[in-house]
């Protein structure tokens with residue numbers, strides 16, 4: 001874990017890009033400093049907008065993860081993470097085009113309570129949001145130690161090169177990759193537990209098969225997820241929450257420390273707002 005508190009200078013080394021393209025994921029250790037993580041976590045804990053926009057997401061066993069989703073990065077401490085050159089440039093280098101903000105999410109697995117995710121590919125969802133190409137990816141930033149015991153992300157290395165697997169529904173209603181197909185894939189690819197320290201960032205491709213276990217430990221597992229799309233892949237037809245291309249207004253790489261604690265400003269489009277929009281569009285309200 002990175003212990004220094006000064007700003008982080010980061011340029012994407014070419015071998016990082018090669019690793020992402022080969023494996024479908026990349027772990028960048030110590031991408032954020034201890035003080036940056038402390039500010040980001042405090043903002044997420046204390047911001048009334050984050051508290052009031054959480055959705056309890058149940059897994060098939062009834063275990064619950066608190067998820068907060070928003071579409072515009074905004075100007076909060078946690079929103080600015082998705083506008084930092086070190087994040088944006090890494091994702092752009094990995095995906096080979098300019099990237100824009102697609103959506104962001106806090107997945108808070110509380111001790112003994114946070115639920116599991118079944119095997120899936122994010123493009124299994126994003127295809128339905130009218131993006132032609134699987135040229136999308138997510139940066140997952142660890143805000144706590146993320147371990148096997150508390151439900152760290154698991155990936156199948158190289159699975160992004162297998163295309164998009166058919167997605168079906170679990171008994172509990174989770175959308176997941178066809179289990180029979182995943183069983184076969186597991187015979188030929190390595191399963192990697194992405195254990196992270198606070199400040200480590202995991203970048204993964206939208207066709208990388210991933211899942212996570214229930215948190216059976218006494219520790220929190222909070223993760224900030226920033227999802228990006230490429231400029232050439234803006235949805236061909238508007239559908240909420242599939243966000244169209246608009247350029248990212250980058251902020252300086254030292255902004256988290258230099259601007260301090262900032263809450264949502266109202267421009268974020270949290271899930272509660274866009275669900276209303278979806279209902280109106282569907283004529284439900």
Ligand SMILES: O=C(O)CCC(=O)C(=O)O
Nearest residue numbers: 107117152153211212223
């Ligand atoms: O938070 C996790 O462990 C998994 C999250 C995930 O896969 C998702 O939100 O699509």
